Amino acid sequence: MHKIVLLLLVLSWIFSKCTYDNEEDYYVCDTVDVNYTTVVRPLIEDNGCISCHNSTFSNGDIILDSYDNLVQHSDAVLGAIQHLPGFEPMPQGNPMMDECAINKIKAWKNDGFPEN
Numbered sequence: 001m002h003k004i005v006l007l008l009l010v011l012s013w014i015f016s017k018c019t020y021d022n023e024e025d026y027y028v029c030d031t032v033d034v035n036y037t038t039v040v041r042p043l044i045e046d047n048g049c050i051s052c053h054n055s056t057f058s059n060g061d062i063i064l065d066s067y068d069n070l071v072q073h074s075d076a077v078l079g080a081i082q083h084l085p086g087f088e089p090m091p092q093g094n095p096m097m098d099e100c101a102i103n104k105i106k107a108w109k110n111d112g113f114p115e116n
């Protein structure tokens with residue numbers, strides 16, 4: 001009886017280890033060479049940011065419809081999309097951006113905001 005329990009434990013450990021390894025293989029978030037034009041702008045647009053933060057609405061006096069505007073507000077944007085304390089969580093009314101998208105925007109900042 002004990003042997004069966006032990007065997008089950010070992011098997012479940014091996015199994016969980018396999019799925020974990022597989023997940024790592026599958027989930028690759030490419031944060032290399034992130035630029036505004038092809039990566040960041042589409043993310044900001046697809047997540048609805050620009051539909052609320054443009055020159056017509058400028059919610060919270062924040063306009064995110066151009067490279068210069070986004071760079072200017074990048075600290076607040078990073079705080080808001082990560083739902084950090086002290087920031088309004090964004091995108092407002094929608095689920096949090098996925099982790100990979102957030103990591104890309106972080107990498108963009110760390111790389112000095114490449115435009116193209």
Ligand code: HEC
Nearest residue numbers: 047048049052059060062076077080086087088090091092
């Ligand atoms: C449905 C409209 C809407 C959407 C979509 C939206 N925002 Fe906002 N955002 C607002 C409003 C309204 C405020 C002002 C909130 C306040 O001051 O109470 C705001 C505030 C902010 C702020 C200031 C936060 C702070 O605490 O300083 C930032 C930065 C911001 N939004 C970025 C974003 C980003 C990035 C996205 C997309 C991921 C986004 N927003 C999507 C409406 C929106």
